[in-house]
Amino acid sequence: MLRLFSTIQKELLILLRDRGGLAVMFLMPMAMITIMALIQDAPFRDYQEMKIPLLLVNNDKGNLGRAIKQGLNESKLFEIVTKDKTETEVKKIIKAGDYEIGIIIPENATELLNAKVNQFVSKKLSDAGLPGSLKSILPSITTDLNLLIYFSPETKKSFKASIFSSLKQSTSKLETQTLLDYFSKQLNTDNSKINKSEPIGDFVNFSEVSTVDTPKEALLLNSVQHNVPAWTIFGMFFIVISMSGSIIKERDEGSYTRILTMPGSYITVLAGKITAYLFICLIQCVLMLLVGMYVLPHLGLPQLVIGSSILAIIVTAVCTGLAATGYGVLVGTVFKTHQQSSTFGAVSIVILAALGGIWVPVYVMPDAIRMFSEFSPLNWSLSAFHKIFLNGGNVISVLPAIFKLLLFFISTLVIAFLYSKKKEE
Secondary structure: OHHHHHHHHHHHHHHHHOHHHHHHHHHHHHHHHHHHHHHOHHHHHHOOOOOEEEEEEEOOOOHHHHHHHHHHHHHOOEEEEEOOOOHHHHHHHHHHOOOOEEEEEOOOHHHHHHHHHHHHHHHHHHHHOOOOOOOOOOOOOOOOEEEEEEEOOOOOHHHHHHHHHHHHHHHHHHHHHHHHHHHHHHHOOOHHHOOOOOOOOOOEEEEEEOOOOOHHHOOOOOHHHHHHHHHHHHHHHOHHHHHHHHHHHHHHHOHHHHHHHOOOOHHHHHHHHHHHHHHHHHHHHHHHHHHHHHHHHHHOOOOOOOOOOHHHHHHHHHHHHHHHHHHHHHHHHHOOOHHHHHHHHHHHHHHHHHHOOOOOOHHHOOHHHHHHHOOOHHHHHHHHHHHHHHHOOOOOOOHHHHHHHHHHHHHHHHHHHHHHHHHHO
16 A cells, blocks of 8 residues: 555656646646637537437328428438337437437327318308308317427537428428318319418427426536536546656656566556546546636636536546546557657547547537547547536436446556566567
8 A cells, every 4th residue: 555655646746846747737728628618609609510310209190290201301400210209218318318309290290280270271261251161160179289399408509490490391381281272172262373472370389398307407508518528528638648658758767667676566556656647637627627617707608517416527537537547558558759659649639539529519520420439438528527517417327438438447458458568578
């Protein structure tokens, strides 16, 4: 245990003596968060994205359901998946982030639309004193025709505008045609003689249903809610450069060889190094979250809302730090010089950040790129933070991401150990 604490103390002393390195490690990520949140504030409000993952539950077997599906396909804005799910299941799926939008078309929607149009036409003809072909006016229909729409809390307003616009275009044409057909039947005339430009009102309503359980959870993705956790993760992973450089320096100066000759296991020394750098990662995380909560609001940006589960934040931050330090150990073990490790470390982190949705959300990326995001540890961590900050998530809800991060940490250490043993043979 003394060996472990001595290693931690040694690593922290080395870091504290490098004041320039500490400034880069803490101040630059904080500045990056501020600058990126300011730059991306307008794009997050106005940016128009394409190919939104959409879950469609079409319980209607008539023309309305087919028209809506066809309209969504023709809009080319959505990647549509059709499944048979209940309202509860759709809400759970959307909240979990599997899809950005869920739409439920109710059963017998076409029949209800026809009945409402029939009633509307009959009433208009009756008010105008015109005879109709129907022998009696239908009883009043009070049931509304509502299409249920579920949005993920991460869905931006531009997405919502796009989905409502596409749905309205899909239904308005069918509404108009159905109305004209009923006018033709009741007046026994060709519908071409009817004024098609006259406003007819809306027969199909679109009801947005919240996927969160309480109003406290109902947060939307904005530049702050995205950029603060995104660049916090990016800054934590950039510790790879310092950590790999430390490992290479020890190896070049002979410290690594001397440590191996000392009593005890090198695993203890490695654990001390990981603990020291993990401590630095957690300090980074706290500072950058504080920037989002108390600095950015003074610059005219929204305040960062961190959700209700502090424990989930701590667990996610610790596992993210472990993944970052594990990657640092791997890079420091594989590469021979500081120049090699720093170049590879920086470039690889930038690539993993781009694939992981640090700059833009994953769901707006092309399909060919989106599938690679599932292999980025930065994406796992960002998804966990989004679940906590936007969905009111807890430790249970982020367990899949936590498991992936821990598995990545263990895998990097195992690969580094096997590579080091092979070099020593």
